[in-house]
Amino acid sequence: MARAATVLRPRIASGDLSLVLVGSASAHRNAVKSLGLDDPAVSVDPALLAAPDSPPIAFVDVDADRLEVPVGRSTAEGGRIAYDAIAKAVDFAMDGRADAICTGPISKEALNFAGHHYSGHTELLADLTGARDSVMLLAHGNMRVSHITTHVALEDVPRRVTPERISRVVVLTDEALKALGLPRRKIAIAALNPHAGEGGLFGRQDIDIVEPTIRKLRDEGFDVEGPVPGDTVFVKLRARQFDAVIAMYHDQGHIPVKLLGFSVDEKTGRWEALSGVNVTLGLPIIRTSVDHGTAFDIAGRGIASETSLIEAIELAASFARSRSA
Known part of the structure; x- marks a missing residue:
């Protein structure tokens, strides 16, 4: 759950695309290390997201307590990080530091373990943005x-x-x-x-x-x-x-x-x-997401398909460019 960081797509300028990952930095680093990957994400101060020189792929950490969250299981700790990541991304989009957000899958069970009683992303986002009838x-x-x-x-x-x-x-x-x-x-x-x-x-x-x-x-x-x-x-x-x-x-x-x-x-x-x-x-913001669940059975194995996530980011960018135009 903690590794399913919310993907944030900020600031469109001359058709350029930049990304900010919002989630647990420690879980992200552990995942990158265990899979033997290079990490292009640069940790940033959220106040600098809209800056012209912000990195093309940045990371905003919402896990200050460095919680140890087991891979492939629904836990209250993972649900808390997931909620905080989504809420932070929504804040960025609502105050103009982001043009759109793209979310990964969340465990509804973990979300409820953490005390956030929503049946899914749609209801959660409506509550966070003050929207009704989404x-x-x-x-x-x-x-x-x-x-x-x-x-x-x-x-x-x-x-x-x-x-x-x-x-x-x-x-x-x-x-x-x-x-x-x-x-x-x-x-x-x-x-x-x-x-x-x-x-x-x-x-x-x-x-x-x-x-x-x-x-x-x-x-x-x-x-x-x-x-x-x-x-x-x-x-x-x-x-x-x-x-x-x-x-x-x-x-x-x-x-x-x-x-x-x-x-x-x-x-x-x-x-x-x-x-x-x-x-x-x-919603008052642009939001896309993957069209699949958490797939805890293959979590941490490096075999999950990235296709839906890439499509979701591209569609978010398309909607954002249309809105800006």
């Missing part, structure tokens, strides 16, 4: 999927599918597509029920709530279609009939993106690469 978007190539609901029980999803929430997600998704410079911003809304309710045989939420909301959004100028049955909408997205899909709940949106983003060696059954980015929309 939206999770997953991206893998042209597969862009926003979510009406995320970390809630499936039985609670129907009552959270409201006209207000649907409209909020459509607006933020449209803004994200615009920031990415897409010439077209066509959004599909996945149906909550099988076959979009089949005329009411399988539930009426799609008919009574989703359809009228879509009509209203179209009248307001949004290019939105649906409800499209969940068993075909992602195939249509992959075929580029849409630029994004809005999923009703966590697994409906996560499964197709991760199925395409996770490359598996058929002979060994091991992951070869993990591609995909998690973006939090609706």
Whole structure:
């Protein structure tokens, strides 16, 4: 947990990219040493992050007590460092010393062990920034999927599918597509029920709530279609009939993106690469993240895929450049 330092991307100047790692400096050094790597990160005073001569890769330490955190386990100490790293990175972005933040995976169990009772990054970041009604978007190539609901029980999803929430997600998704410079911003809304309710045989939420909301959004100028049955909408997205899909709940949106983003060696059954980015929309700051978990089973072995992290940093930079422009 302590080694999953938050990655901070500060100050865009003439298209240049500089990075600051925020986390436990001692855990970072131990990891670099155990893997036999060179360490390009330079420890810096946080007050100097925006300075023109700041190093291209810097490190800000939040572990003043030099806690001994075991590798590959959820602990209160690791959860405390992870929370402090995220909070510090958010501070940098909120006060203008950073243009965006990119977070590594966190253990929700460790976070709660440390007394920070959040169900995930999205809820934590909303609290730290004072934002409400934020939206999770997953991206893998042209597969862009926003979510009406995320970390809630499936039985609670129907009552959270409201006209207000649907409209909020459509607006933020449209803004994200615009920031990415897409010439077209066509959004599909996945149906909550099988076959979009089949005329009411399988539930009426799609008919009574989703359809009228879509009509209203179209009248307001949004290019939105649906409800499209969940068993075909992602195939249509992959075929580029849409630029994004809005999923009703966590697994409906996560499964197709991760199925395409996770490359598996058929002979060994091991992951070869993990591609995909998690973006939090609706915050006053830009935040991206990897689209995978902590993988404690391989922690410290030097075999984890870096693909998703690189993609997350690149997407954060893209959003930041769009905002600055």
